[in-house]
Amino acid sequence: AGPVLAIVGATGAVGTTMIDIINGRESVPWSDIRLIASPRSAGKVLQVRGQDITVRALAPEVFDGVDIAMFDVPDEVSAEWAPIAAARGAVAVDNSGAFRMDPDVPLVVPEVNAEKVTERPKGIIANPNCTTLSMMAAMGALHREFGLEALVVASYQAASGAGQGGVDRLYAELAAVAGKQVGNRGGDVAEALAEAGLDPADSPFPAPLALNVVPWAGSLKDDGWSSEELKVRNESRKILGIPDLKVSATCVRVPVVTTHSLAVHATFQREVTVEAAHKVLAAQPTIVLRDDPAAGEWPTPADAVGGDPTWVGRIRQALDFPRTLDLFLCGDNLRKGAALNTYEIAEEVARTL
């Protein structure tokens, strides 16, 4: 019989996407799939590959007999429960931030460092943050060929990065401004939201997101950096295996429902041309190269959303920076950015059992 898979956080935005991905697979290696969530969601019945499965409440014994447990829960829940799952014999594949920078926990993007799944002394493997993850397949491929030296990144992050609450808030704000001539005067968007009864204190975003962009994601860290920006730096270094990679990121929330985009300024050790980069990226099965500005072809979130590949385009040789490319890429933050990569790690682990 095949291994037993558990999904912890099965009823959340990413957990639901995990189930969609499993339902969409032609075949799966699992002999059994368990759905686990908070006691509030326990008892719900969800369909997985044509079977009704009742969601169980998180408890130590639900991990007995589980080979691989995928976690998509808040950091503190993972910090407590991934070690419990591991102690009960499961390999925990965790999508929270709790273990990503732990030196005894590999941080894996299968296209880049699949071999790390076997180096798991704690029985835990971490899945990167969706913002970092969105550029890793492309950066990993370019790094292998040209040797990455530095990354300057600006993100354009979707509302669903902040969970279902972020999506609900964006829809509510869009409804509040729809049909109104707002966005022409300072504060008029905020007024329209207030008139619709939308309290800023209830928003996961620190400013209106409708008709706006917000240069903030995550929590405040030293010297004005956001946690999200530091994740891009630290996680890129760990995944790519370049401890001294120079990285500077500015993370921005945009009124897109799902799919993070990144503008990347990437400097390499070796000479690189647009043609050579096209060749490397076109050879990557998980990348869609959409780069023909003369024909109006470039990646947008509306193209990439709902699919598995990362879309890459706008590749230019930086005019004033030798060995540097500028490019734009889009990846569905709930799929490759979270559920899909976690599931792909689980598939890699299943091969090693």
Ligand code: 2RA
């Ligand atoms: C965000 N990257 O987009 C975060 C979610 N993990 O807010």
